[in-house]
Each structure stands twice: as C-alpha cells, then as structure tokens.
Amino acid sequence: MQELIMTDIMQDIKFYDCRVIEGSSTSIILDNGKIEEISRNFTRGAGVRALCGGSWGYTSVEGDIDLKKGVDAASKLAFSMNASTPKEDVELAVINPPEVKDLPEIRIDPRDVSIEEKVDLLKSIENSAKVKGVNSTKVMYLESEFKVEYRSSDGIESGYELMNVGFVVSAVASENGVYQAGRESRFGYGYELFENENVLELAGKAGNTAVELLNAKTPKGGEMPVILDQELAGVFAHEAVGHASEADLVLEGDSILENRIGEQIASPLITIIDDPTLHEFGYYPFDAEGAQSRRTEIIKNGVFNSYLHSRETAAKLGGTPGNCRAQGYSMPIVRMSNTFIDNGDARFEEILEEIKDGMYLIGSRGGQVNTGEGIFQFNAEKGYLIKNGELAELIKDVSLSGKTLEILNHVVLVGNDLKMTAGRCGKAGQLAPVSDGSPHLAISKALVGGA
DSSP states (O other): OOOOOTTTTTTGGOOEEEEEEEEEEEEEEETTTEEEEEEEEEEEEEEEEEEEEEEEEEEESSOOOOOHHHHHHHHHHHHHHHHHHHOOOOOOOOOOOOOOOOOOSSSSOOGGOOOHHHHHHHHHHHHHOOTTEEEEEEEEEEEEEEEEEEEEESSSSEEEEEEEEEEEEEEEEEEEEEEEEEEEEEESSSHHHHHSSOOHHHHHHHHHHHHHHOBBBBBOOOOEEEEEEEHHHHHHIIIIIIIGBBBBHTTTTTOOOOOOOOTOSSSSOOOEEEEETTTTTTTOOOOOTTTTOOOOEEEEEEEEOOOOOOOHHHHHHHOOOOOOEEESSOOEEEEEEEEEOOOOOOHHHHOOOHHHHEEEOOOOOEEETTTTTTTTEOOOOOEEETTEEEEEEEEOOOEEEEEEEHHHEEEEEESSSSSSEEEEEEEETEEEEEEEOOOOEEEEEEEEEEE
C-alpha cells in the first residue's frame, strides 16, 4: 500500500484510514435450460475516511488509486463539515493490530474449473429441479475473489484474501392460474461446496416444494403455539434481535434494546451469538476498521449482554469494537456477521410433543421489522399443522408476527439441531454477506397470519 502524506490541514485531523479492495466476480445464469448470462467483472478501488472533531469525511476511489489524494479529499471534507456545523468530538475505542489467522481453506480453487464444467453442473442442477409439475426453473452460479488491505493513521496495517462460491436454484409450478415457488441456495469458500452438498437433491427439493404448495391449504390465522424451523428462527434472530443490537441504531434511538444491558429480556433457554470467526458466509478476520473479529454473546441465558460495536460506538457506550463492515468502498457501518441462536438440548420429537396442537413454520420469504418499536412480521415458505403432537397437512401463505421481546420470553424449548443459512443483509443501501441460524424453537404463544 502507498505511503501516505501529511496535508495542510492534517493538524486538525485526528484520525484517517484507508481500505483498498481488489477482486473479481463471475456469474452464470441458466434460465429454463438456456444460458442467460456468463459474466466476469473486475474491480479495484479504495474507501478513505478522515475524522475532524465530530465530523467524518469520506471519499471513494476506483481504478488507479492515489491514496494521498484520497486522504487529502476526505480530510478537507471532514474539516469543512466540522467548521460549518461543529458537533461533539468523536472518540474512538483503542484497538490493537489484528492477527490474521485461521482463514478458510480451499481444497478446490474454482478458478481451476472451466466455464464449460460449471455450465454442465448448472444444467444438472436445473434438470433435477424440473420435477413433474414444474413449469419454470432458474439456476445461478456466483463466484468472487477479493483482496483487502487496510491502513490507519494510528499505525494499524493488515490484509487478507477470500474466495466465495455459491449457487441458487428456483422452481415455479402453476395450476389454474395459481403459482408457487421453491428455492434452495448454498454458499461457501471453495468449489468443494458442490461435493460437500448434495446439490441435485437440493434442486429436487426446490421443485417438489413448488409442486406440493399448489395443493396446500391456507390455514386460519390466530394466536397459537408454534414451532419455528432453523431458517425462520435464524431470520428472527438476525432481523428482530441482531439489528436491534447494532449500537449505531441504539444511539439513533431506533432500538428496543436501548438501556437494557444486564436485563433479563428472554427465556433463560435463549443465547444469541454473533461470530465472524466462524467459517460461514459472514466470516472476516478483521473488520472494516482493522479491529480483530470476535465472538459476541448478544443474549446469554436470556440476559441482554452486549451490543455490536464500531470503534466510535464502543467509545460512546462502552464495549468492544469489531463489528464494523462495508460493502466494497462504502462507508463502514455497524453490521452483523454470523448470527445465531445457540443449541439447546431438545429433540424435535420432544418439541412436537410440547406444542401438541399448533403450527410448524418452515423457511423464509422475507418480511419486515421495526427495531425501534420491537415489532416484526415474517413470511414462512410453508408449514404444517400440528395435531396431537404430530405433523398433519401441509399449509401455505402463513406468516409470523408479534413483539420481539414477547416472542423471546415465550420460547419453551430449544432444539439441539442448529443449522446455518447463508444470505445477504441490507442496511444503509449496502449488502453484506451474512449467515444466520438456529435450532428448532418451540414457542408457547405467537400470532400467525393465514386466511
């Protein structure tokens, strides 16, 4: 990385840092058996921040990178903003240089696999999704490699490289003008993903889900006991709890968890963790501020334990930084990584017996959450009625809604079958790779939407 230079106004700049990112990405899309897209994109650029008093200046540079000009531009912006609208000085929590270790190992480099071989694999996946009754299929292959270099004015300098691969398969079935879809995806760190996962079976599962949902019933909604599968419970952990624990939202007054450190806010069975050190899709060895990645117990045995922090929020609220991320060259913000509800000790059969009569909700088709009011609504992909402790008929068009803290306190059993799901999280216009997960959860009372 280039040596940086002191500018004329640097005596007023208390901090600056630079992130240089260089990489490439490949995508292949098959739509109903035809190649819709094969693309490869290259990128190189940098994001530069400077802090003057209580104001941040930020600039991004693409292509040929001149970090000296970047620092100068960011510094002038920070100086100008601080002069025109002075704010309370920003303090940054002290961090040590990160130790880059335990990077995900790649056994099969996807760059060594030909495009032709990748297309053949996608065709096999798509064929497996075309079960009887499926009208339309789509498969996408994604691959990215990137190198990150970081340097700050307080002497931190480090870097790392990562490689991601993954695929998404979707299938649509229709009958009498009614359409239903099934979807499966997997993401990892090497082409061995396609050996470790039974991708053809997953594709068939997507197709079968679409077909089965055509004849599924829409149940009557209401308040009742429910079981959440690992994916939907993971979405709840991420959206309803994880975002509310992000300290920037807390400082903005947009979190139900403000001023609740040390409070019992959930069932003692609930422990929720964010851990960027896990080799899941949200992995990073250090964050966008050069802070070492670390495991954070957001909730421990029902007690709210910690916010997720940047250096700025950690200094304001007291805490440990390491949760600041950025998409590409964007401004770093507080973000989750791999967020999950930790394992309990209940078997799925025990959970069914506990619920006895209610609903089993499976998968996620999006939803919404208000972190300030602590309310949410998520749509399940499908579900089953539960009668006398056994799964009964398949159901569709069901949703889960309610108040975050009430649901956390209505958890009566936590399964022993934690499973993670990879995806991307949006915040402030930025998408970050994340994973979320959970074991099965038994909830004594929840509001379920239906017919």
